[in-house]
Amino acid sequence: MLNPVIRKLENFTKLSDDDKLALDQAARQVRVYGSREDIISEGDRPEAVNLLLEGYACRYKQLEDGRRQIMAYFVPGDMCDINVFILRQMDHSIATLSPATVAQIPHDTILDLIAQHPRITQALWWSTLVDEATLREWVVNVGQRSAYERMAHLLCELFFRLRAVGLTNGNSCILPVTQSELGDTLGLSTVHVNRTLQDLRRDRLLELKGKHLSILDLNALQEAALFNPNYLHLEHEGEALNANNGMRA
Amino acid sequence: MLNPVIRKLENFTKLSDDDKLALDQAARQVRVYGSREDIISEGDRPEAVNLLLEGYACRYKQLEDGRRQIMAYFVPGDMCDINVFILRQMDHSIATLSPATVAQIPHDTILDLIAQHPRITQALWWSTLVDEATLREWVVNVGQRSAYERMAHLLCELFFRLRAVGLTNGNSCILPVTQSELGDTLGLSTVHVNRTLQDLRRDRLLELKGKHLSILDLNALQEAALFNPNYLHLEHEGEALNANNGMRA
DNA sequence: CGCCGTGTTGACTATTCTCAACCCAGGTGG
């Protein structure tokens, strides 16, 4: 099994064999989770970086009165919290959505990787920038789009991201989320999620049953969602940086 | 006039005189903007880091059909785009909300700062983490909160942030935004923004007229907003890091 | 003076939520 983080980072830059080996070795301490377990909770002090190897997870925040907002989905190859270890405590939680395998990379190992592998540093930086850009797009999504557009946009995004790590099969993929979780993601009630999915099905854009998503018409779905994949920066942008030597830091 | 970025970063860590000098010198090339001008536009290649010295600005994204979402506000001391220079082109725009003074810091200068001033590096890192946490909170805000709560939350946040850089006067501050901009921020129509502000005024929580915001009852406002200032990480968290030597990177 | 950008209001509409009921499939225990 190819370490999915390698596949992901190579969307941005070409890694050397040495880089890849280092990544593999960093990800050797593994923990297995069941479905819907917290990997790290709000208020915890972050102890290690969690790299998702298999399964799905999400970042969420809960209000005092129980309302919950999911703010990110994680797919294999994603580091859930690389950027928080300077902070004293988590201001949100991370939980699995399915059974999952997670590598726990100690902070020191991350720092060593950064110190010794400039390509990895660059690619990790790229990856956090993409995470941020994705979050910005989510603000646009919940702020401006209708329920129908929102749902279309979310499913477009997930499909593109899963495809980038080789987890699609033609125009379908696994998506182990309930309608209630989709609601917590999009700021909609489960009832409305249900009706919105029916509308998308009626328009022959997609099917989502059980844990299986099939895109019936990707172009039409993108149009319906006003989806512009720019923000995922999947176009191997690092190649240019490689040529001109990139960052010095 | 104290360089506001120094004041901001000192919310997190103690800077040496040498650090401060370096920051001052980095911010010497200045540009002046009028109100509502783009500082950098979607599609542009980022050339320098824009540090806001005076005035207000925002980050926004426009959909093809004209809908606009504001995704961040910038106040003096904020670096608008420190983290994007690895990317080939901007996936969003940054514009002033008022007349503004902006320092343009070349990428090389940033890289030198990072290489030679570990405290600054740390504080800049902290600052980007706070920006991200803020963005996450905005997703929660538009996703879960009602119009009334949303507005209360946004104004709470801005008040706290302005206070952290010394731009409040008692319980009031300058906020040069129109109701239409508030709408684009919160995902509400201008009409509804207007009515929501009236409700907040009726409940004696705040007043917002012209460019002047007065908080009449900060505690009540926080409660109404379910506002928890945790995510702004304003509690001088860096002090701990200083003691134990912090990052090695 | 008159214009324009902003704020305000009323009437009507659309979208989304809530609540409550019911269905269905998969897993468990008797």
Add this chain to the structure above:
DNA sequence: CCACCTGGGTTGAGAATAGTCAACACGGCG
């Protein structure tokens, strides 16, 4: 093996929240 239980998913009816449109008010500025 079957009955039941439970966690999703689905449906309908009615209510609440927020949007749209159109008109008007107000103030600063050319």
